[in-house]
Amino acid sequence: MSRLTMVPVGKEALKKRRRLAFLRLSALFAVLLLAGLGGWWLKDKITGMFVKVVVEVQPAKMGQLSETRPLPGWVIRDEFIVNAPLSGRVQRLVNDGERARVGAPVVKIKELNPSGSEMGSLQDVFSPRAGLISYRMDGLEEVLNSRVLDELNPEQLASLREKPWEVNPDSVVQKGTPLFKVVDNLEKAYFLIHYNVKDLGGPLVPARRVTLAINAAGPNFYGKVLNVRGGDDVWALIQLSNPPMEVLKARTMPLLLVDKVHKGILLPKSSLVERNGEQGVWVSVKNRAEWRNVNLVYTVDEQVIVDGLEEGLLVIQNPTLLKEGQEIK
The missing domain is CATH 2.40.420.20 (conserved putative lor/sdh protein from methanococcus maripaludis s2 fold)
Structure with missing residues (x-):
């Protein structure tokens, strides 16, 4: 067997190896630096494009934004209920919440025979007055009016409850049942409220002018207190001046009493x-x-x-x- 002998590496060869290692490290560092700079540039570019x-x-x-207090209550409007003149299937001719002129056809009823089958005859039902058409009744149309505080005592007021009734498209109605109502949006509207004095920050008194809103950003409108009943537990009636259309289309809603406007x-x-x-x-x-x-x-x-x-x-x-x-x- 031959014997292997370790030959020491010469100085020149060692220097060459070190120089080569240094160059490799330098090249790697340069590549990483360029990659980092490129990534930073690319990130900046992508971020800029993303932002744009x-x-x-x-x-x-x-x-404007207003400092407000909630004022829940019932909207009182001049409204008239139209009952079905015959039994039949309803076709709407006017959208809910849309204004109709006096004498305009609002619904068409296809008559039913006693067995419930449709007959060929059709009858238009007209609006008896101009106003907003609503197919949603709540049972308070005959109760809530501008004389409510004179006619009802606090116990009766506290028992006010809505009884929703709606005539849907293509539904069947019986003769004499509520078909739609017409809300006169040009006549005065009122707001019946129930509150505790400590929650409101002070009493409402007759003839006081109040600023109201639907939300803090406005628009604001005004009201005049007409009637107040009670001590700490208070019922009050406010006459509204040019309220937004959203108020006239609702029965119950939390209006806001405006304390200060910014x-x-x-x-x-x-x-x-x-x-x-x-x-x-x-x-x-x-x-x-x-x-x-x-x-x-x-x-x-x-x-x-x-x-x-x-x-x-x-x-x-x-x-x-x-x-x-x-x-x-």
Whole structure:
């Protein structure tokens, strides 16, 4: 057997190996550096493209938010029920909530014979007056009127309950049953409320003018207290002045009693951003993101009133991944 002998590596060969290892490490470092820089550049590019695509802007507009107290109650309107003149299957000619003129056909009834089979004859049922058509009755049409506080005692008022009845499309009705009602939206409407004085913050007195709203952002409308009954547990009747159409279409709803109104630029709460301990928003100026400080005036739910912005500025509604100078599509 031959004997293997270990030959020491020469100095030149050792230097060559070290130099080669260094070059390999340098090349690897350079590749990693370039990859990192490329990834950073690509991330920045992708982020920029993403922001340009998803950013939503809206012009700043003046608005209002109100400090309010809930005021639940019943809406009293001038309404007239029309009963079915015969038994039959109903076809609606007017949509629910739509206004009809006096004498306009509202439904068509296809007559039924005693066995329940349809007969060939059709009869139109006309609106006896102009107003909003509703196929939903609640059983309070004959009870709730502007004289309710004079006619009913508190016990009777507390027992008010709706008894819903609705004539659906293509349903069968019997002669004499409620078919639809006509709500006169041009006549005065009223609001009957039941409250405790401590919850309202103070009494309502006859002839007092109150500011009302459906929600804190308005629009506001007005009412006049006509009649009040009770001590701490109070019933009051308010005459409404030009209420929104939504009020006239409802029976029960929580109106809001407005205590104070804050006016300014109205924004969604999501547009506010805190930066360096300050409140502000991002705006789009010449398609570039700019930071603007604002003063928060008042907040209700997901809406805010702020000072410090000019009306018409394009405010970014979803300020995510933004930075100064970011391009906004």
